[in-house]
Amino acid sequence: MENYDPMNNISVETALQDLRYLQLLSKQFPTISDACTEIINLEAILNLPKGTEHFLTDIHGEYEAFQHVLKNASGTVRRKVDEIFGQTLRESEKKELCTLIYYPDHKLELIKSHEPDMEDWYKITLHQLIRVCQNVSSKYTRSKVRKALPTEFSYILQELLHESQIDPNKQAYVNGIISSIISTGRADCFIIAMCNLIQRLTIDTLHIVGDIYDRGPGAHIIMDTLCNYHNFDIQWGNHDILWMGAASGNMCCIANVVRMAMRYGNLTTIEDGYGINLLPLATFAIERYKDDPCSLFMPKVGTDNVHSEKTQKLIAQMHKAITIIQFKLEAQLIKAHPEYNMDNRLLLDKIDYKQGKLILYGKEYPLTDTYFPTINPKDPYKLTDEEQELMRRLRYSFVNSEKLRKHMRCLFSYGSIYLVRNSNLLYHASIPLNADGSFKEITIRDKKYKGKALLDRIDQIIRIAYFDEEGSEEKKFARDYMWYLWCGEDAPPFDKDKMATFERYFTDDKELWKEKKGYYYTLRNEERVCDMILKEFGINDIHSHIINGHVPVKTIKGEKPVKAGGKLLVIDGGFSKAYQPETGIAGYTLIFHSRGLQLTQHEPFQSAQKAIEEGIDIISTSFILELSSQRMMVRDTDIGKELETQIKDLKKLLTAYRNGFIKEKS
Template identity: 45%
Template sequence: MDAKYLDLLAQKYGSEEKVANEIINLEAILDLPKGTEHFVSDLHGEYHAFQHVLRNGSGNVKMKIQDLFQEELDEHKINEFATLIYYPEEKLKLVKSHFSQREDLYAWYEDTISRMLKLITHASSKYTRSKLRKALPEQFAYITEELLYKKEGYEDKTAYYTKILERLMSLGQADKLIIGLAYTTQRLVVDHLHVVGDIFDRGPDPDKIMDTLIDYHSVDIQWGNHDVLWVGAYAGSKVCLANIIRICARYNNLDIIEDVYGINLRPLLNIAEKYYSENPPFRPKRMAGDSLTEQEELQITKIHQAISIIQFKLESPIIKRRECLNMESRLLLEKVDYDKQEVTLQAGTYALKDTCFATIDPEDPAALLEEEQQVIDKLLFSFQHSEKLIRHMDFLMKKGSLYRRYNGNLLIHGCIPLEEDGTMKAMDIEGTSYAGRELLDVFEHYVRYAYAHPEETDDFATDMVWYLWTGENSSLFGKREMTTFERYFIQEKETHKERKNPYYHLREDVGVCRQLLEDFGLDPDQGRIINGHTPVKEIDGEDPIKAEGKMIVIDGGFSKAYQSTTGIAGYTLLYNSYGMQLVAHQHFDSQEDVLMQEADVHSVKRLVNEELERKKVRETNTGRKLQQEIEGLHNLLQYRYMK
């Protein structure tokens, strides 16, 4: 045992008794039931739906209320109480408006606070008192602890507890206590949150999701392809930045760029107004509630074209200077006959429609106009100097990774590239061949290097981050090629199809999933792969639980853009000491609808597995860390205090 480490432990605990006390405490924690893990994926800026799922713990809050009060409360009262836990500030206003007599309101306060304390006791049953204390509302921690640990049947303190409640109400503090207890309950029902990729793009509020995650008590993130696109832009990739702006224009979300992150789009609009006009394929997608004027829609349509052409131009030099990426087939600007307005692809020659090539020189199609170069340079500078964006990207890097091994399971957003026969697909990178876990580790190395060196804009690492967005062997993209150009300009839909990596049909095979788990150092008998990225089309009968439960796909369509094809509004997964449950969610309309209708939006819970014995903390990642701490403390006792 390292002497410096023992010195640090000795400074922290200070005496033999304190060391022994900590060993006893940690060893006792190992035998507690494991906490509940909550898995979400592909949030795509849908903040309000995500918030609701977070607040109700994918139905976990309601389940605990039913367990505790099903004999005492009818269904209406249970729903009313659950809604109070989800949205305490708003629900309190509605409830209080129904009371005309102060005595009736005080009686409601007393009953409600009593039930909330019982619920917290129930929800915290597998936590230490210390952990519960940290979750209590700070301003009421002392009072709450007194009320939580009161003993029924002890008459000596009855007046004491009654006086606490009376004074809380008479001093106008009851609302604040109820709000604090509601958020404590939300925190207790989920011990740890996993976000299995794609926080950004398509939806309107990824920034609000990031702010929520930054404040969340325990979270990790597996980067999605859209998340890495934003990381790449900060890391200096102009083509990643162009993709971000193009997607925001496509989904009418440019205010994220301009209003939320403070990046001036006026120079881009000036180019757009100068060179582009109305063009139907570039009109922004409209969602329910959108209120665009014709002028605003036309401006976005022009911006969409301007940034798309800049993106296509920026792709070419990367493809040419990085032969190992094997993307020569995507040099499409060079494959266009600008006189005939047609393009030659591997499958044949196709006529082009709705083109917008005003800034393209047929002799050098990838060359940026000087004004285009100036615009993308200014945008990159603004992107790399946005204080709020830097804070969000720093958190994404701190809490994120390409994959995570957690409590015996493999969490990954996209795929592990495979050959058709199920073997790991290899990629040659700078003279070395990588496959499987090694390939993903190399990808992550380049992401982290590029992020740490944002001043290097055309280096290999930054180009590799872009490759993760669009490359054939990318574990995040997982398709042969990205057909953005074809979807804009070619009518024949067979050219739009993006052929998936064999992983996406081989993941139905138990043997393949076991092989993947072994490659990542996990037990194939106990482990599972938790996947996002590809929306499960439940409406067509697709099953999110694959390979006899070894593979669970939880992208069910949080993004409104997918819900018409999936038939639901997302999956989430719960994993507690009893096993796993997959939750399918109905469409989330609004917080107001939940408050007025008092109805959750989760629908069906499906049991993935049931543990024969409750899983304990000692069997988790946290347990392994605690065991290392215990070993260090035993060494401290042996070498410092028992000589």
């Protein structure tokens, strides 16, 4: 019969079995008092409401909209202000307060330019911000809030956050602190600190479910924001993986990244963000395509276009030049890896260059562009000497960009191909399936993988491609495979029969443009399939979900983001301006708070400048997806399970102390 410590319900035998570990733990908690205090602290945390999780996906370089959604916490800040102040503030006053919270530095400058009595304004505003701050900090321990406080104002903020202004004595105390802040000229800095604290506490955890890169102008700015964010993770999307492949030195990935930058007229991320020199490409394009209008390659630019007509023509020439190079490079990789089964992408040798036709599947298709000055019809996939030198220089720039390296380290440190968190399974695109809904087996280096094992192997390959020793066979294979993950039929981040890039550029036949999606994209609508996938990843909770992005939800056509009876949520709503005509909206945020799940649908964001000057917020509409009858506590989360394990270990340590197995240290 086991001998139990009656105070902890821990058997003495269990404590003895773990004695070596407990001796290490005793260095952190050297006395019974220390261990007891920590148990009390952890138990208290378990009984707090769970922190709010925000899920975003497919941001595609739209940094202004992304940053605004973080600042307003997908409309949560405005809802808090409405709850706190109700009818006591006019609509215009609430709008002004929200804008101040979002953009404190710029809004203060604007207010000081027209406000006649700044002292009175400071007093009113500081009291309002204290109330908002108290509200958003109420679900956290004082310790967690304290760690989030700016060092300069930590003590004062602690005093203000935990003092009630209802008590007349305390009200005088708070008023005294506020008056001192104003009289010492620290009001601006203090307001900025409080606004930043409100933003930080409103979102506890941020999940980015893939595709930070491409299309929009500021992926590098988004990465800067994320790398300095307090708590986030990333599930890599196909566009992220493409950039990771480019940073690892894969020539095909580099060519694709540059081509898409030209396609959307977005040179900012590559040139300004990462310092990659595009002059060699510009020089090459001017020389080779000087007599070519390249009209089919003009960049897709919107009303916010910053390029002159002359610059747009140069971008079109660069666009066409890198596109032809891309097709050549991809063909070389396809031939080197017959296991990719991508011979249907070898199209340059299917062209009748004299007649200007593509001969495919026994049919002839007229080409929309027949000027190919760098293609040798007898050896169409061979790079010219100039093209080889150009790619060598581009590769050097990508691999040696210090800023790109920093962002890649961030992507690897905080990212993965999938994530299981609080009974939710997050991955960007798909898990390959057979027609009957079973997991499809994919062969990688003569070994078969499916389901979770496939995603685990792909995660490993991606890391090997970037981190393994240069020159190793494993790294070479992994680096090549990065391109396959971008556009291969059995690649979970893609999962289509082809990427019809050539057909879209050079033919008018829309039948050739079609890309057939894998079975996952239809079968994910079935609850049984979603349950099977969740079970594969060890998730059996009835309130579990799969959360995807990748395929824009065409809200404008009545498509819904909630599928399979609520088991699967597709939250790509069109952050990218290129997709907004298809979706009819400008993105979704999924919010998982202690009361349940909520989906927020965003309208297009105009600009940060209009938000500051005119108080124009992103118009967001929220839909309750699931509402729990009982508030979800930290105890019910993955962090709660970790804390309960820590409590159990501490109780073992107490048993070891009380039975004399370990001596207390004074």
